[in-house]
Amino acid sequence: MAQGIKTLAALLAAGIAGTALAAATPEEIKSLSGARTPWGAEVAGNKDGSIPAWTGAVNPPAGFDPQKPMRRPDPFANEKALFSIDAKNMDKYADKLSDGTKAMLKKYPTYRLDIYPGHRTANYPKFYLDNTLKNASACKTGSDGLKLEGCWPGLPFPFPKTGNEVVWNRLLKFDAPAMTTTAMSSRVVDTQGNITLTGASTAYIQYPIFDPKRTTPISDNEIYEALRLDYSAPNRKAGEKVLVRDSVDMLDTGRRAWSYLPGQRRVKLSPDLSYDTPSPTGGGTGVLDDTAVFFGAMDRYDFKLVGKKEMYIPYNSYKIRDPQVCPENVRHMKNHLNPDCMRWELHRVWVVEATLKPGKRHVYPKRVFHFDEDMPGVGIADNYDSTGQIYRVVLNLPISLYETPGHHATDEYVTHDLATGMYAHQTDPTDGGGWVVTPLKPNSFFMPEALAAEGVR
Known part of the structure; x- marks a missing residue:
């Protein structure tokens, strides 16, 4: 790797890289x-x-057996919270809290943040890091930040200079090339604390670009993420299937989505599975691009990079993913997840402010994202309404998969609707034993023809 750094630095210094390449300096690359x-x-x-x-x-905790169902014990279970933040003392820590977090502390007397010692558990495989090194000088955006050009299958922008580049890092986050869980669930909790299962599925997520055997850059319209959900519950959704494929070209290719409805026995193109379409399993508490803080195209917003700051965010969320420690009726309480099941840590985050472009529409005119510097798919979204008030707050609940170093699970998230007091806890893999890293499936598995062939009434 050291020789590669010297080579790239020399190219930049000699001017061979030219203005078409990313803005990383030789000093940055050397660092x-x-x-x-x-x-x-x-x-x-x-x-x-x-x-x-x-x-x-x-490191895995003592006694962990990776051959058993993948309910991963908390490696930090013996740690005690350093202190707690609630409405009474939040002013003392205001500079390290997002506006949405502060709004929740003010609104809900039962809400608090238990702050634990920080652990930076991110790690990545060698092929991903080698490609990130190449991206430092090769990867760039085109078409007003909506396309990737000249990029390799690693982190696109290790030294982001724009808001779009930070969001691209989130979209191309590396958890694993392929993962599955046999019982991913979503639940909505109403204002009385009643819990409703809105979806349970076998879920498959795959990043075709992250095939470890690959030796070529990403093409200009390639699919970077494929997601497939085969629903088994509740009864009204049993047998449904959903397929989503996202491209590195958000303009000409964009997102393609399909759904299989057993009552109709056919696969339908679903162009509305994007942007501010209400989440099918969100019970009216969130929209599709709330998924995992942000999920989808960037063409409706201008993204401004505010900078980097220290902030308290949920991290190493092993406790809430363990049903023996925090079962369903314990981890879910009225208005928010049980603070006893949550772990917050201080991390450095990239802050990006998104404002709606003239002539575009979205239920959120303004959004502020806070993405972790180590795991760019992790963070908090503060979403505002048309009056400028905090409307919804979205949190990731991430862990690192210690049995497969270099892999993570960051898609579980919760959307709090401050207007109604309801919230949705979505893409929760706990019931199925968590995400399991798997070999890459053939591309045909993530095609609409596969939904039709496997569909049943």
Whole structure:
């Protein structure tokens, strides 16, 4: 890797790279083997040590057996919270809280943040880091930030200079090339605390671009993510199937989505499975691109990179993913998830402000995203309504998969609707034992013809 850094730095210094390449400087590229992690985050902790230095992957807890169902015990179970933040003392920590987090603390007397010691558990496989190094000088955006050009299957922008680049890092986050779970569930909790199962499915998620055997750059219209859901519950959704495929070209290719409805026995193109279409399993509490903080095309917003800051975010969320510690009726309470089941840590995040473009429509005129510097698919979204008030707050509940170092699970999320007091806890794999890393499936598995062939009444 060191030789590759020297080569890229020399190319840039000689001017061979030209203005078409990304804006990483030779000094920045060189830092990927020193002051920066191989994906561009700061290696060092902060001055008071409340954010630790990055040291590598988390180790499995003693007694963990990866051959058993993948309910991963908390490797930090013996740690105690350092302190808690609630409405009474939130002003003391206001500079490290998102506006949405502060709004929730003010609105719900039962809401609090238990702050634990920080652990930077991100880690990535060698092929991904090698490609990230190439991207530091090769990857760029085109068409007003809506296309990727010249990029390799790694983190697109280890040194992001624009809001679009930070969001591209989120969209091309690396959890694993392919994962599945046999019982991914979504639940909505109403204002009385009643829990409703809105969807349970076998879920398959695949990033075709992250095939470890691949040796070529990403093509200009390639599919970077494929998601398939085969529903088994509730009864009204049993037998339904959903397929979503996202391209690195958001303009000419964009998202393609299909659904199979057993009552009609046919597969339908579903162009509305995007943007601010209400989430099919959200019970009216969120929209499709709320998924995992943000999920979809960027063409309706202008994205401004505000900068990087220290912030309390949910992290290492093993406790809430363990049904023996936090079963369904414990982890869900009125208005929000049970604070006893949550873990918050101080991390550095990229802050991006999204404002609706003239002539475009979305239920959120303004959004502010906070994405972790180590795992760019992790963070918080503060979504505003037309009056400028916080409308909905979205949180990721991430973990690192310690049995397969370099892999993570970051798609589980919760959307809080402050207007109604309801919330939706979605893409929760706990009932099926969590996400399991699997071999890549053939592309045909993620084609609409497969939905039709496997569909049943």
